[in-house]
Amino acid sequence: MVRSAASLIRTHGVAATSFSEVVAASGAPRGSIYHYFPDGKDQLAADAIRWTSDRVLAHQRECAATSAAGVLECFIDMWRQVVLSSDGAQGCVVAGVAIDTYAREPGLIDIVRPTFRSWIDLLTEQLKAGGVAKARALPIATATVAGMEGALILCRAEGSSGPLETVAVELKRLLPPETTPARGRSGLATRG
Amino acid sequence: MVRSAASLIRTHGVAATSFSEVVAASGAPRGSIYHYFPDGKDQLAADAIRWTSDRVLAHQRECAATSAAGVLECFIDMWRQVVLSSDGAQGCVVAGVAIDTYAREPGLIDIVRPTFRSWIDLLTEQLKAGGVAKARALPIATATVAGMEGALILCRAEGSSGPLETVAVELKRLLPPETTPARGRSGLATRG
Numbered sequence: 576m577v578r579s580a581a582s583l584i585r586t587h588g589v590a591a592t593s594f595s596e597v598v599a600a601s602g603a604p605r606g607s608i609y610h611y612f613p614d615g616k617d618q619l620a621a622d623a624i625r626w627t628s629d630r631v632l633a634h635q636r637e638c639a640a641t642s643a644a645g646v647l648e649c650f651i652d653m654w655r656q657v658v659l660s661s662d663g664a665q666g667c668v669v670a671g672v673a674i675d676t677y678a679r680e681p682g683l684i685d686i687v688r689p690t691f692r693s694w695i696d697l698l699t700e701q702l703k704a705g706g707v708a709k710a711r712a713l714p715i716a717t718a719t720v721a722g723m724e725g726a727l728i729l730c731r732a733e734g735s736s737g738p739l740e741t742v743a744v745e746l747k748r749l750l751p752p753e754t755t756p757a758r759g760r761s762g763l764a765t766r767g
Numbered sequence: 768m769v770r771s772a773a774s775l776i777r778t779h780g781v782a783a784t785s786f787s788e789v790v791a792a793s794g795a796p797r798g799s800i801y802h803y804f805p806d807g808k809d810q811l812a813a814d815a816i817r818w819t820s821d822r823v824l825a826h827q828r829e830c831a832a833t834s835a836a837g838v839l840e841c842f843i844d845m846w847r848q849v850v851l852s853s854d855g856a857q858g859c860v861v862a863g864v865a866i867d868t869y870a871r872e873p874g875l876i877d878i879v880r881p882t883f884r885s886w887i888d889l890l891t892e893q894l895k896a897g898g899v900a901k902a903r904a905l906p907i908a909t910a911t912v913a914g915m916e917g918a919l920i921l922c923r924a925e926g927s928s929g930p931l932e933t934v935a936v937e938l939k940r941l942l943p944p945e946t947t948p949a950r951g952r953s954g955l956a957t958r959g
Contacts, residue, residue: 674863675780684926688925718933721934726913728913729883732876748941
């Protein structure tokens with residue numbers, strides 16, 4: 576049910592995702608959603624964020640890259656697969672909640688904030704391990720998360736992964752020369 | 768009414784914006800919204816996108832910058848003012864619609880697509896006029912629009928303009944050295 580909710584929120588935001596749709600998409604019995612999520616849709620959205628973030632962090636931790644460019648490519652490729660598998664229709668569940676939620680309203684935004692921070696922190700540590708100077712790692716990690724979140728929006732508008740590929744190349748240009756492989760692209764297949 | 772709709776959509780997405788709220792925020796008589804927007808909320812959202820995009824393009828065209836860094840700073844500063852005036856709560860109405868709308872569904876996404884393209888095209892032309900090579904102008908313009916859209920999401924999570932300032936510095940690093948002012952930042956006041 577959480578997976579179905581994450582998929583629906585990724586596709587059309589949290590406000591437009593109804594309990595009925597989640598029940599229909601998950602195949603769970605109708606009453607069960609009220610049993611598991613007595614606090615309503617915010618609780619379901621919060622669980623969808625946590626479920627997504629756990630997968631994002633696990634994917635990124637399993638990244639075998641030792642170079643800084645490889646670290647960025649791992650993160651980028653995760654979002655590339657989301658875009659390619661949906662022709663651009665799926666975005667990021669955390670952004671979907673962030674955009675549909677009043678900032679400073681306690682609740683969901685308090686789950687969105689540490690989620691983005693945890694992604695930026697992990698990328699920062701991995702970039703440092705990949706040879707990026709401490710003072711450069713955090714800005715590059717922040718630009719990477721922002722760049723991918725924005726690229727997902729443009730991919731959705733275009734119905735293609737073209738904007739993501741363009742942003743990916745630019746993000747890798749931010750790396751110091753010694754940590755950038757000569758090719759600039761890691762050779763993964765791209766579609767556009 | 769369109770301005771009120773744009774403001775509400777910027778703050779919490781199109782799905783969570785109701786006709787009632789737009790009427791209340793605009794102070795217009797209740798019946799008038801059905802008179803001016805007989806096709807419903809999609810029409811109101813479409814007009815809010817057009818109204819916003821006209822302002823974005825006008826702001827950017829009035830930009831007096833002659834350097835490529837100045838061109839980026841004009842675009843960035845427009846979004847900085849949106850963030851600062853709302854403590855991060857307001858994002859981009861076009862992204863709000865893009866995230867709440869099924870990609871490939873005819874309708875709103877067909878208005879979102881040319882809107883983002885028109886911003887990227889204008890930035891591309893201005894960057895070329897500012898001395899950026901033709902082959903570099905489009906990728907930098909695309910990364911700038913993606914970077915700002917993503918930064919608005921992170922600013923909303925943080926309730927501050929910190930992520931936007933970080934992304935702004937990184938975007939300017941993409942410019943060729945001869946077009947980047949020595950300071951890297953244009954000296955505008957920033958808040959975190």
